Amino acid sequence: MTKGTITHFNARRGTGFVRHHQTDAGIPFSVRNAQDREFAHGDTVEFAVxxxxxxxxxxxxxxxxATT
Known part of the structure; x- marks a missing residue:
């Protein structure tokens, strides 16, 4: 699993972007392909690409x- 940080999440659409800790690239994701359903800007997450x-x-x- 790769670690990253949520840079954007739109709860209404259920989509967002996660920034990989080793690059500045934003990787898109959808809650359909997630284990959790709610995210916030700054949350630390693990994911597979x-x-x-x-x-x-x-x-x-x-x-x-989660961010505090």
């Missing part, structure tokens, strides 16, 4: 530490 027809995406996104 998978490629597909539309490019890479984060899967199995799981919150490790």
């Amino acid at each position: 998978r490629g597909g027809m539309a490019g890479i995406a984060a899967h199995n996104v799981r919150r490790v530490r």
Whole structure:
């Protein structure tokens, strides 16, 4: 599993971006491919990266530490 930080999350759409800790690249994710359903800007998460027809995406996104 890779660690990262939530940089954006739209609760209404259920989509967001996670920043990989080793790069500044924003990787898109959807709650359909996540273990948790609610995220906030700054949450530390673990995730797996998978490629597909539309490019890479984060899967199995799981919150490790919530922002305070």
